[in-house]
Amino acid sequence: MRNIVNPPKINIRTDLRPGDLGYVACLHGRIYNEECGYGRGFESYVLEGLAAFLREYDPSRDRAWVCEDGSQIVGFLSGVHRDHAIQLRYFILLPEYRGFGLGKKLMQSFIAYMKEIKCSRAYLWTTREQETAIALYERFGFRLREEVPSESFDKVLVEQRYDMEL
Template sequence: MGTITLSDIKIRDTLKPGDLGYIAYIHGELYAKECGYGINFEAYVLDGLKDFAKGYDPKKDRVWICEHDNQIIGCLVAQHRSEQIQFRYFIFLPEYRGLGLGKHLMQKFIAFMREKDITHAYLWTTEEQQAAMALYTRFGFELTEESTSDSFNKPIREYRYDLELA
């Protein structure tokens, strides 16, 4: 694989059969390798994706599926939650990190919020996601809650970040 640039990545905002299953697969495999998360984490992701699929409304929800050479390499999901939106499933395969894709998707997420007149978003993340947390705060998300969880087959700190748009 030669040098990959942001312009090599296609981003689609339509959901196709198989996408959510693949998103679960990427989360399960990648976080097992990188963070030591177990099968309970994959079950947690699958539960959330099942709820997203059942409630999916293209007028209220948005997906950004990132593809390179017709392969899903990352994604972001904006899931409606009454008057707010949840930022979820933000992940890229390691070889696609550092291209500016995260920043690009953050801009798309905030543009979607503005388009839908949504002023409040939130997300949950874990202590290992230092680079992601730096990106979140750069875009105005603020840490609002901390807790300890054992849902990932090991004790871990979880963090909630909230974003208020003016």
């Protein structure tokens, strides 16, 4: 892990390239295991979801934001089309890139994309222990709608659904 003192110059691109989603899966598996104790069940869940996202990816209805510092992916967020909403998924930042406003910038881009495609509803799933991320989601208008006990990620936790309407 690098110790970053000054805000880095991050490039955010919206085109998916070979290897991007594999690396995003790796980040999720590693970071969520280290920070939350999520096991292989979580990594499997992420891999399955990312594979479906790639299979069904439609650049006119889906969007990915890939954050790069040089050639290194340091963050990611996707907007996945659903019947009457867009699902915010796979939001992740390397720990050393947090606290510089990058999460806020990604959320602003997500909201701008919703407006661009004229989609007024969004939702996401997270876990109760993701307090920092939840605070960011709530600042952008997401509200808790559902809680479900779960052991899907190799530990007991509560999954939460947040919805937002523009």
